[in-house]
Amino acid sequence: MTTRRQILIGSASAALLPACKAGNLNRPLLATDHHPEGYPTVAAVRHMGELLSARTDGRLNVKMFAGGQLGSERDTLEITTFGGLDINRVAIAPLNAIEPMTIVPSLPFLFRSTAHMRMALDGPAGDEILASLKPHGLIGLCFYDSGERCFYNTKKPILTPEDMKGMKIRVQNSDLYVSMIKALGADATPMSLSEVYQSLVQGVIDGAENNWPSYQSGGHYTPAPYYSLTRHVMAPEVLVMSASRWEKLSTGDRDIVMQAAKESVPFMRDLWDKRVNDARAALLGEGVKANEVADLSAFSAKMKPVWDRYVVTDRQKALVKSIENLEA
Numbered sequence: 001m002t003t004r005r006q007i008l009i010g011s012a013s014a015a016l017l018p019a020c021k022a023g024n025l026n027r028p029l030l031a032t033d034h035h036p037e038g039y040p041t042v043a044a045v046r047h048m049g050e051l052l053s054a055r056t057d058g059r060l061n062v063k064m065f066a067g068g069q070l071g072s073e074r075d076t077l078e079i080t081t082f083g084g085l086d087i088n089r090v091a092i093a094p095l096n097a098i099e100p101m102t103i104v105p106s107l108p109f110l111f112r113s114t115a116h117m118r119m120a121l122d123g124p125a126g127d128e129i130l131a132s133l134k135p136h137g138l139i140g141l142c143f144y145d146s147g148e149r150c151f152y153n154t155k156k157p158i159l160t161p162e163d164m165k166g167m168k169i170r171v172q173n174s175d176l177y178v179s180m181i182k183a184l185g186a187d188a189t190p191m192s193l194s195e196v197y198q199s200l201v202q203g204v205i206d207g208a209e210n211n212w213p214s215y216q217s218g219g220h221y222t223p224a225p226y227y228s229l230t231r232h233v234m235a236p237e238v239l240v241m242s243a244s245r246w247e248k249l250s251t252g253d254r255d256i257v258m259q260a261a262k263e264s265v266p267f268m269r270d271l272w273d274k275r276v277n278d279a280r281a282a283l284l285g286e287g288v289k290a291n292e293v294a295d296l297s298a299f300s301a302k303m304k305p306v307w308d309r310y311v312v313t314d315r316q317k318a319l320v321k322s323i324e325n326l327e328a
């Protein structure tokens with residue numbers, strides 16, 4: 001039986017065909033992002049493309065398909081692993097089902113601050129997570145910031161986990177986040193980002209969780225104006241490349257690609273910090289009711305069984321420890 005996902009993946013692949021000219025290695029690197037043009041992740045990959053082009057006299061460059069036009073992150077990842085797409089910027093959550101090491105930076109309340117998160121991902125911990133993607137047909141190029149994810153909903157401010165009782169909360173497609181929501185006493189509904197706005201409007205869900213820029217760019221604040229600063233997850237975005245395309249690059253070109261990706265990180269962070277501040281200010285100006293949460297430990301205390309369930313291998317445990325021990 002042909003599933004809806006297979007049809008979607010098929011139509012995305014068909015959309016790529018004109019740009020692809022299968023087997024033509026002179027074609028641009030085909031890149032995709034769920035976010036619209038102008039979003040910091042999209043701008044960063046465009047910047048990377050400019051660096052590539054400048055450093056190879058236009059031999060290497062990037063063609064970007066932004067705005068989720070090729071489907072959900074889960075679907076485009078599948079296309080990337082079989083080589084239909086070359087570069088993909090995704091959240092780390094859809095990689096959780098593929099590679100257990102990606103669970104670690106996705107853990108609720110792991111990172112103590114933005115500085116801590118950046119230090120971990122810029123160092124050996126980050127390198128280990130990126131390298132863990134290789135057996136899955138993906139080359140991890142770099143991490144981008146995704147800020148602090150917070151809960152928002154259509155009903156009321158969340159001050160304690162008790163306030164979430166019975167609420168239907170959308171999560172990304174990751175079992176870890178389904179368990180996180182259940183541990184907080186709410187009901188989890190995994191769905192793709194593009195379905196969230198309509199689901200909030202129709203009351204299919206009561207809330208979701210995300211950073212300020214995504215809350216703004218998806219328009220979710222209109223149906224769900226209560227934004228509670230739980231800062232429960234600081235999981236990063238990841239930029240991956242299809243291993244099959246990577247293997248066709250010369251060693252010299254691989255270095256150029258890796259270097260351009262690394263240089264796009266500080267570029268992205270500058271845009272990101274500004275975007276977070278602008279989104280916050282604009283949304284507060286539009287009447288979003290944001291509230292601080294006095295006792296975050298009431299939320300983090302409930303995460304112990306979630307960590308225990310998902311951090312199981314020795315490698316994961318060692319990675320958690322090495323990140324916890326960083327002094328940022």
Ligand code: GTR
Pocket residue numbers: 034073089090091146172192193209210211214237
């Ligand atoms: C955003 C992230 C997206 C997407 C989204 C989501 O913060 O940038 O890649 O994963 O969250 O909630 O699905």
